[in-house]
Amino acid sequence: MYLFIVTLILSILGVVAYYLYIKQKGEKLSKIEKGICPECEKESITVKRSKSGGCSGTTNVIYRCENCGYEEEFNVGASGCGSGKCGI
Numbered sequence: 001m002y003l004f005i006v007t008l009i010l011s012i013l014g015v016v017a018y019y020l021y022i023k024q025k026g027e028k029l030s031k032i033e034k035g036i037c038p039e040c041e042k043e044s045i046t047v048k049r050s051k052s053g054g055c056s057g058t059t060n061v062i063y064r065c066e067n068c069g070y071e072e073e074f075n076v077g078a079s080g081c082g083s084g085k086c087g088i
């Protein structure tokens with residue numbers, strides 16, 4: 001019984017952490033798409049590398065800030081996905 005409760009709590013924490021991660025990632029991406037760095041708030045975002053994810057319909061993009069050196073990878077949904085975002 002104790003093990004069950006621990007497992008249950010851990011899985012809930014996992015889901016919450018995952019949700020917060022996706023939410024934070026989405027907020028960052030919406031800023032970056034406007035060209036604003038989420039770290040230093042400067043309009044110095046450039047695309048470092050962009051490659052298509054093949055038939056998955058997503059594009060793998062690495063954004064970089066010229067001002068503070070911030071760099072992050074995002075999977076941006078391509079036009080073929082209707083909603084514009086493919087799951088994660």
Ligand SMILES: [Zn+2]
Binds near residue numbers: 039041066068069
């Ligand atoms: Zn920056």
